[in-house]
Amino acid sequence: MQESRLALTTDRIVSVCRELLIEGGPPAVVVREVARRLSVSAPALYKHASGRDDLLTLLIASLQDELATNCEQARDAIPADDAPAKLGAATAAFRSWALANRSEFALIYGQPIAGYSAPEDGPTVGSSLRFGRVFAEIYGQLLRDGRLRMPDETDLPEGFERTLVHSPLPPDQQFPPAAVYQFAMGFQRMLGLISVEVAGHLGWAMTSSDVFAQRQLEDLAGELILPKPKGPSA
């Protein structure tokens, strides 16, 4: 094995895949072109990935990890006792990563079209869970601190509780249904708002959607978070 320059590591492969993704979207990440840019023959890649789909899967997992790391770091730069600020920071980190890496964001959160890379048990689920945990921990703290606004249990949609997936948390850390409801709402709205903005679907109304979209996320936080109680409760 001659090392023409560097070793042919999975990292270098994924990195080239990302270049191609940025340049021309998913259809542009083409096995033979990846090989060309690595000065290597195409079948060599099959020692590291089982095919083109696997290349995409590796890339997705890597990007999910980068995104999760970004949000995690933003969150952990906030004073430990300020859960509301943590939510704001993680959300802002999510949004700015998405805007700065539109193609990558689209690959991760674009509609998982039939026939595309559909990893059921691949390395994506680990990264995906890690990402979920970043936000789950914030909501957990909001809940413990009494800063999470929660609807009355009787106001939840009929049959909502029955559809809940029981979380893998220990029983003493389980979220009450109303908290899961708020978590899911925060997630659905955050991801939805950012997806629409990143896709440029606001272009018909404004030339720059920056201040508008940011306000939408702030309003969401306002709906989720309870103002700090005034005096000491005891």
Next chain:
Amino acid sequence: MQESRLALTTDRIVSVCRELLIEGGPPAVVVREVARRLSVSAPALYKHASGRDDLLTLLIASLQDELATNCEQARDAIPADDAPAKLGAATAAFRSWALANRSEFALIYGQPIAGYSAPEDGPTVGSSLRFGRVFAEIYGQLLRDGRLRMPDETDLPEGFERTLVHSPLPPDQQFPPAAVYQFAMGFQRMLGLISVEVAGHLGWAMTSSDVFAQRQLEDLAGELILPKPKGPSA
């Protein structure tokens, strides 16, 4: 020109493209396979479309049209003076079409990835405008009827007005900035919520997101619409 069965119309081509889209996503709509299913040679399709990208563009335009028609019909089945109900009906039609045609929805509103079919002046813009008009007319009526909740102009984000794209409507039908703000908010949130639901990104929390997602849209309507004033205003 032998007519083996039917004539080779653009409609039949688009219809086969849609079949393939459903079966295997965008990568599965393959020129030669389209031709095969039409019992025709591949180059024959080039008399009707200029290539694979054009095939996708035609399909997108057709789907946008179908979606717009669906929303339009739902809206027009509501008593003409009940604008709030029109919004609800059009939104519900949008959502149920999206859920019933996930692949198609993903193609229309999936992230417009670089390298994919990017029609700037193709037949898509017409269908797209038509779709926008369906909802714009509803918001216009809500506005005229005083049923559109609008934020105070001083509460709009700094610099928001400056980014607004001036609409092609006659000056006497222009929306005030606060109304555009609400229109854009309704659009961004509706499209975002539905995109996330259709993509199945709620699966980690619930087995069926139906009642949950429906409630999110109802809450959105509640934020957008002003309750009917009690007595006669005069």
Next chain:
DNA sequence: ACGATAAGTTAACATCGTTAACTATGCAAG
């Protein structure tokens, strides 16, 4: 020293999008 395993290579196959060159049909003008 040696053989097995890992990590490359070249050659080949079927399939893809697209173009070029050709053919047959149907209709309008003389």
Next chain:
DNA sequence: CTTGCATAGTTAACGATGTTAACTTATCGT
């Protein structure tokens, strides 16, 4: 009626793609 031409299709071919098979080479543990 015939001529002629645009329309709508055909076959053949080119280059590029994903993937597999068969082969080569280097590394390293025993």
